[in-house]
Amino acid sequence: MKKICFWALIWTVWVNTVTNAQSTAYVFSGGGTIGTQRWDNSFDRQPMLAWHGSLSIESVNNDDDSGSLFAQIGYHVKGSSIRVQYLNFNGNGAFRASERFKFNNISLLLGAKQKFQLANGAKYYYFGGIRGDYTVSTNLEELLEGNRGNPWAATFYPLPQFVNNIMGGVSVGGGLEFLLSELVGAELKLSVNPDFTLQYNQPPIPNIIISDPLFQGQSNTIPERRIRNTTVEISLGLRLLRKVVIVD
Numbered sequence: 001m002k003k004i005c006f007w008a009l010i011w012t013v014w015v016n017t018v019t020n021a022q023s024t025a026y027v028f029s030g031g032g033t034i035g036t037q038r039w040d041n042s043f044d045r046q047p048m049l050a051w052h053g054s055l056s057i058e059s060v061n062n063d064d065d066s067g068s069l070f071a072q073i074g075y076h077v078k079g080s081s082i083r084v085q086y087l088n089f090n091g092n093g094a095f096r097a098s099e100r101f102k103f104n105n106i107s108l109l110l111g112a113k114q115k116f117q118l119a120n121g122a123k124y125y126y127f128g129g130i131r132g133d134y135t136v137s138t139n140l141e142e143l144l145e146g147n148r149g150n151p152w153a154a155t156f157y158p159l160p161q162f163v164n165n166i167m168g169g170v171s172v173g174g175g176l177e178f179l180l181s182e183l184v185g186a187e188l189k190l191s192v193n194p195d196f197t198l199q200y201n202q203p204p205i206p207n208i209i210i211s212d213p214l215f216q217g218q219s220n221t222i223p224e225r226r227i228r229n230t231t232v233e234i235s236l237g238l239r240l241l242r243k244v245v246i247v248d
Contacts (some may be wrong), residue, residue, distance in 0.1 A: 009185070022059075023059075023061075023179075023243045024058065025060050026041070026239070027058060027239050029187065029236060029238070031234045032050075032234055033076065033077060033078070034053050034233075035047060035080060036080055036229075037079060037227050038228045039226075039230065040225055042225075043197055045080040045241075046083055047080065048080050048081040048086070050102070052076040052233055057070065057072075066114070067114050068112065069113075070109075070111055072107075073106070074106070074107050074117050075107075076193075077101050078103045078104075078199070078231055080100075082168065084118075090226075101139070101140070101158065103138050103199055103229070104134055105133040105134060106134045108132045108200075109130070110131075111129020112128070113127040114126055121179040125177065128171070129170065130168070130169075130170055131168065131169045138156065140159070140160045158200050158225065161200065162225075163200055164200065164202055168196055168197050169193060169196050171232060172192060175235075183243060184238070184240060185239060187237040188236055190234050191232070191233045195228055195229040200225065200226045201226050204221060
């Protein structure tokens with residue numbers, strides 16, 4: 001709770017700083033996400049395709065718009081997937097199974113842009129910022145429920161009670177801004193978003209009884225498991241400018 005209050009305070013102060021600038025741009029954007037995760041075990045993880053959406057508030061200098069501060073709030077689906085191919089031993093073919101580990105996060109990003117002029121009012125830029133995430137839901141319980149008949153499910157799948165709901169990270173990237181009219185523009189952005197803190201942190205769990213008839217009465221130990229997120233996002237956005245003109 002203290003971490004949430006801290007981020008809320010920082011967000012409020014930063015938004016006030018941005019909106020007290022000469023002019024303000026509001027950017028509505030969304031797009032595709034490539035989610036990856038680093039798991040501390042031997043299982044191979046593949047990227048997961050997902051989506052995201054966000055609203056940004058950005059300062060605009062009417063005289064020299066070569067840099068800006070921005071605050072962004074967004075909904076981001078993070079995670080990874082596994083894909084397994086099963087072969088039919090009688091030679092009649094194969095089939096593939098795929099499962100996705102999804103973590104649905106609300107993200108607050110505070111950052112700065114450096115912009116460079118192109119032709120016809122277009123600009124290219126790079127940016128960086130610090131980010132706080134809050135996990136609102138996952139699909140881990142659904143995965144466990146769907147594999148209730150698998151005696152090894154508890155040793156393979158992450159357990160919901162070890163999910164960290166609050167995380168921190170950074171976002172860096174670059175993009176292009178285009179003018180459509182004096183007060184309306186478009187934006188294309190590519191970002192890389194690594195988390196510095198863990199999405200999932202589970203200590204070793206000993207004495208797990210296996211219900212498999214082939215291993216009747218035997219127990220197993222779930223090893224320590226830690227999961228960290230990184231996403232790559234491509235976004236297309238609509239920029240709406242609130243322009244303030246000071247008249248002497």
